[in-house]
Amino acid sequence: MPKPKLACLYAAAISCLAATALVHSQSGAAGLEGVWSTTLTTRAHPTWLIEDHLCGFFCSTDEYQHLRRLLMDPANDDRSLQDLQQDMRTFGKQRGDEVLTDAGRERLVAVPEPVDTSAVCEPPDLRAAAFAPLPLAIELHEGNVVLYQQHWNVARTVRLTNESPKPSGPPSRYGNATARFEGPALVVDSVNLLPMMTGDAVTTNQARVTERYTPTENGSRLDLELTIVDPATYREPRVWYQPRIRTPDVQLVEDDPCAGLREHD
């Protein structure tokens, strides 16, 4: 029998080995690491589809699917892309309104203008960070995945485990999270989050946010689907989408996101 201290070490070692095995046994692990960019900074890249450009830096999955239907329909051949994009936004707004609960709608009405968290020199909330259009770097380490966002230098280290995240301490900007692989997809679940109120996202601290990062088979593209489940504000899960492409030549750099805010207007 090992002594108690040694037992802890053994347990930690076994846990570490198990976590390592978890990472390396997954087919998606190798395809995820690297730097990924959005249409904002790689606009001319031939990989992008028209719908990626029209979606913008991110859009709801409802909007993206609606847009694809519009583009596939020959009846829309004479409509301009701007017109189709506007059609998509109108459709998305209508769908967004439909899925809001009364409480969610009230919360949105209470803040009529989109809140820009950087207006007060504060890091973005989880959704804003995940969908920030600047580069994202993903690194896998023993038992952890690290998501580095160039935007605001947001770095999240998330434990790889099949357990669900458990609230620990008071709600925070990025809450408590765990990550796992589902086939090639990296899935990050977060709970215990501060309420969000950016754009059309409105949540309470009861929200559960799931990010699903799915690389394509050839590893050149990464699809992010972010789902918010919050019965207090949404009648059904709300899902947004953002495509990224692999950009190995891009490096994340040091950035002071507030430099301009310290200047006199």
Place this chain on the structure above:
Amino acid sequence: MISQADMKAVILAALVAASSLPCIARAHHNSATIYRMSESMTISGVVREVRFVNPHARILLDVLDEGGVSHQWLAEGANVIALRLHGWTGDEVKPGDRITVTGAPSRDGSPRIEWSEIVLPDGTSLGGGNGFPKERDELFEKLEQQRRASPAE
């Protein structure tokens, strides 16, 4: 890709720096809350200062009104990280340049503009506006042409 250790150092340094700095609450904005995004205006003036900083690049320029009185204007563009990834260095516009700026006017009538296009003294047209609207419009035009050439089946 920079090394993992370098990356951690960079992120840590930036976080420490960001958390220790006093910030002015109203200086940054959501574009639509400060500018009339559906409108466009054009001004011409002489560049006083270029600030290649985040969250938005800034150009201060002196603009003469109809009465010949000079007023200082603030022109705001894209995020500097995004500008660099578009090939900008920060030297595109220099103090002393006479430039023409087109963009969205402020909601409150203050002398500021969110630029979509800057025309340099030699006639060179630059984008680099917040969200890169000029580049987006040019791309849409190109996509439109491609789409016309191969319509949906």
